[in-house]
Amino acid sequence: MENPEVESDFLRSVHALLRELDGHHPAFQSERGMLRWTLHKKIDRNPSNGAILIKILVKELERAERCNYQHYIIPLLHTLMYTMIKAPCIPDELYERVYDFCKKLLTLPKPYCTIGLEYARQLKLERMMPGVLYQRMVSAEQSLKNNSFPYQEKVFMFADPDLLSVSVCQAFIEEIKTAQASQCARSCMLYVIERAFQTLLKEEQHDASNLHSILQAMPLDVTELCFQQIMAAIEHTGRTVNVEYNQYVEELKKIYTALLSTSEEDVQKDEGERSPGIPLPNPRISFHLWRDEDQLWKELVLFLRSPSQSCEQDSLNPELDSFEFQDLLSEYDCCEQTRFSVLSNDSGIERDLALPSNEMSSFCTAEAERSRLQRKGCMKKKGTSLDSLSFLQSGCSGEGTKPTEKLHRKSGCSTMEPMATMKRLHTARVLVLGDDRVLGRLAQAYYSLRKRESRRTFLTRRLKVEFYYVPVAEEQPTSSPAEEYALPDQTELCELAAYLGRVDPWYESNINTLCHMIPKLATMPISPSKASASDLFIIDVIAYYLRLGLQPVFFQVYAVKLLFSNATLEPAEDIFLIELNITLEEFTPPTDNLPVKKKPTTEVPGTDLTLLYKKVLLSNREKHESVSVRSTGLIMKAIPSNEIEDLVCLSVNIAEVVKISNISGRSYSLVTNTIRTRNIKLRSTEQRSFTVCLDKDSRRVYKNVTSIEVFPCLEPSYCLQRTKNKQTSLQEEEDVGLAKYLPKSLLLPINTFAGIIQ
Numbered sequence: 171m172e173n174p175e176v177e178s179d180f181l182r183s184v185h186a187l188l189r190e191l192d193g194h195h196p197a198f199q200s201e202r203g204m205l206r207w208t209l210h211k212k213i214d215r216n217p218s219n220g221a222i223l224i225k226i227l228v229k230e231l232e233r234a235e236r237c238n239y240q241h242y243i244i245p246l247l248h249t250l251m252y253t254m255i256k257a258p259c260i261p262d263e264l265y266e267r268v269y270d271f272c273k274k275l276l277t278l279p280k281p282y283c284t285i286g287l288e289y290a291r292q293l294k295l296e297r298m299m300p301g302v303l304y305q306r307m308v309s310a311e312q313s314l315k316n317n318s319f320p321y322q323e324k325v326f327m328f329a330d331p332d333l334l335s336v337s338v339c340q341a342f343i344e345e346i347k348t349a350q351a352s353q354c355a356r357s358c359m360l361y362v363i364e365r366a367f368q369t370l371l372k373e374e375q376h377d378a379s380n381l382h383s384i385l386q387a388m389p390l391d392v393t394e395l396c397f398q399q400i401m402a403a404i405e406h407t408g409r410t411v412n413v414e415y416n417q418y419v420e421e422l423k424k425i426y427t428a429l430l431s432t433s434e435e436d437v438q439k440d441e442g443e444r445s446p447g448i449p450l451p452n453p454r455i456s457f458h459l460w461r462d463e464d465q466l467w468k469e470l471v472l473f474l475r476s477p478s479q480s481c482e483q484d485s486l487n488p489e490l491d492s493f494e495f496q497d498l499l500s501e502y503d504c505c506e507q508t509r510f511s512v513l514s515n516d517s518g519i520e521r522d523l524a525l526p527s528n529e530m531s532s533f534c535t536a537e538a539e540r541s542r543l544q545r546k547g548c549m550k551k552k553g554t555s556l557d558s559l560s561f562l563q564s565g566c567s568g569e570g571t572k573p574t575e576k577l578h579r580k581s582g583c584s585t586m587e588p589m590a591t592m593k594r595l596h597t598a599r600v601l602v603l604g605d606d607r608v609l610g611r612l613a614q615a616y617y618s619l620r621k622r623e624s625r626r627t628f629l630t631r632r633l634k635v636e637f638y639y640v641p642v643a644e645e646q647p648t649s650s651p652a653e654e655y656a657l658p659d660q661t662e663l664c665e666l667a668a669y670l671g672r673v674d675p676w677y678e679s680n681i682n683t684l685c686h687m688i689p690k691l692a693t694m695p696i697s698p699s700k701a702s703a704s705d706l707f708i709i710d711v712i713a714y715y716l717r718l719g720l721q722p723v724f725f726q727v728y729a730v731k732l733l734f735s736n737a738t739l740e741p742a743e744d745i746f747l748i749e750l751n752i753t754l755e756e757f758t759p760p761t762d763n764l765p766v767k768k769k770p771t772t773e774v775p776g777t778d779l780t781l782l783y784k785k786v787l788l789s790n791r792e793k794h795e796s797v798s799v800r801s802t803g804l805i806m807k808a809i810p811s812n813e814i815e816d817l818v819c820l821s822v823n824i825a826e827v828v829k830i831s832n833i834s835g836r837s838y839s840l841v842t843n844t845i846r847t848r849n850i851k852l853r854s855t856e857q858r859s860f861t862v863c864l865d866k867d868s869r870r871v872y873k874n875v876t877s878i879e880v881f882p883c884l885e886p887s888y889c890l891q892r893t894k895n896k897q898t899s900l901q902e903e904e905d906v907g908l909a910k911y912l913p914k915s916l917l918l919p920i921n922t923f924a925g926i927i928q
Contacts, residue, residue: 213253224254265296316401465615637918750862755873782796804825
């Protein structure tokens with residue numbers, strides 16, 4: 171129904187949202203990101219107004235397409251689709267207009283065509299079966315047990331306790347508890363059932379409040395049975411070719427009639443207060459303090475072993491779970507150990523074993539016989555390398571084929587996976603909180619995970635992992651120059667988040683605004699009215715990001731080898747994602763046996779360094795360079811400072827000392843030079859060492875370093891396959907065998923709303 175007041179209010183809110191994208195909104199910087207949340211909260215309070223908001227958003231999308239306001243398209247489209255999931259009973263006319271607009275996006279470059287194609291598929295499915303997007307989302311996010319749609323999703327929220335305060339961590343825990351307090355399995359099943367019957371009630375004009383009373387009075391077994399039937403009808407209709415809307419309604423009518431027949435007694439109408447619509451439950455979120463290096467991998471293994479939720483879920487046997495988990499841990503530890511190959515003539519069949527001679531048979535006892543037939547513990551190898559190739563490709567950051575070495579950053583991929591190649595029923599959404607330092611830990615955990623999977627594909631064939639990032643920066647005191655490990659260039663602790671905000675304006679408006687807002691909200695006292703799960707701002711924004719942020723941006727992970735001044739120390743190897751900082755240590759020459767100088771000389775700071783690197787050119791050619799400079803330090807940055815120079819390479823900023831001769835004598839000045847490279851070797855020609863800090867993290871500092879080598883980190887599965895090929899082939903430079911089809915570089919994907927908007 172038309173409502174001029176509601177339409178005018180929605181129109182003002184949408185225009186304010188567009189002004190925020192232009193940067194002209196008069197609100198304070200700390201209040202950015204509230205407009206989208208407020209707009210969707212209005213739909214939660216009155217879902218019947220969803221069609222009005224969708225109509226306004228469609229008009230604004232069509233106007234943005236006519237006036238070439240392309241930076242409006244993706245934010246408006248995300249807002250529209252999220253409204254369509256929340257609001258029921260959308261008119262067919264609006265479905266058709268939105269579907270036609272999404273088809274127009276196919277003529278535009280990425281990411282518009284990618285997002286337009288994905289939303290066109292969802293709209294076609296939603297129009298055929300109204301409410302299917304809501305039902306599948308709730309079933310997967312809450313891991314509801316059903317045989318027709320067995321997909322499960324879970325959100326793992328990781329926070330580094332050394333980077334975030336106790337109050338911030340406690341604020342997240344309290345919001346998660348409040349959001350999930352009323353989200354039991356039975357309630358979520360009732361939401362799915364009631365949303366499915368809304369279409370049928372609209373057709374036959376039944377009373378929705380009577381349906382709510384019937385559903386609330388149902389016993390647990392009837393609720394589970396009805397939920398199973400609803401999901402079976404949805405999936406059966408979705409698999410049928412050329413299915414029509416009327417066929418789906420007929421299936422629901424049969425279930426609804428059977429449900430009414432089971433409740434013969436009159437059910438009293440629920441006259442109490444109830445929500446005006448069907449809420450969209452927040453996804454399951456587990457909060458973890460990141461203390462152990464292998465904690466991410468362990469949580470993913472536990473997620474694979476966790477059952478789906480049901481109304482009467484039996485608890486797991488803790489002893490059995492512990493035994494199975496420890497067995498899996500020992501199995502992986504066995505893979506990590508060095509194994510020596512021994513030529514054996516044993517066929518593996520016990521009857522083929524040679525019988526003992528007569529002389530020795532008298533000395534054989536029963537215990538010795540059992541020990542002779544007992545085999546050592548070993549790892550069972552399943553399938554061939556060809557069978558695991560597809561799983562290795564899907565687990566890598568690439569799209570299945572080995573990419574060419576290009577300078578431009580890769581972003582975006584299709585969220586639809588071919589069901590014929592792989593069917594993974596579990597999706598783990600890993601969300602990290604903090605600044606650039608926690609992203610360095612994420613890169614280490616991701617590299618360790620890929621290294622394990624290259625030896626044995628266990629998680630990759632069963633689980634899809636996606637990474638999300640919410641920057642959180644608390645006010646920290648400025649370190650004094652005398653402080654140990656103090657670095658001169660640590661003023662910006664959220665460089666990667668700033669880059670994502672530049673390439674994706676919707677990420678800037680919704681996620682980057684949480685950077686300083688979360689610590690402020692954590693210090694505020696909790697009001698009694700906030701006990702309700704309907705006004706949780708942080709969790710609602712994170713849920714919106716997890717559901718619609720499906721376009722990844724890929725970041726190159728770099729490896730570094732370090733040599734130390736102490737010859738007894740072994741060379742160290744590590745990786746970094748954002749920055750490598752080199753500072754020279756103070757050097758005091760010995761005073762004994764030094765010639766006495768009559769004239770005091772100006773002491774020139776720094777030390778002489780020799781750099782060997784491959785200079786990166788815009789023509790994608792590499793030129794070998796060698797240079798000697800006197801420097802006081804340098805910084806290697808993997809994140810570009812602006813989107814114009816968005817190249818996948820290292821920007822090495824060198825603080826060079828330049829000697830100057832003038833009338834008063836010799837002096838010096840500091841000049842900053844920048845080179846772009848992918849591979850670089852650096853060593854000190856003097857007896858001076860330096861300190862290396864990775865990803866701005868004072869916990870990852872190497873002292874007394876004399877030489878380093880930095881290069882793109884290789885994908886572990888590629889390295890393993892290349893090592894196998896070298897043992898059987900004499901060709902060393904070119905990739906042969908399966909190595910030709912595996913991605914070469916290790917790329918860390920971080921999901922955003924749009925990827926990279928050119």
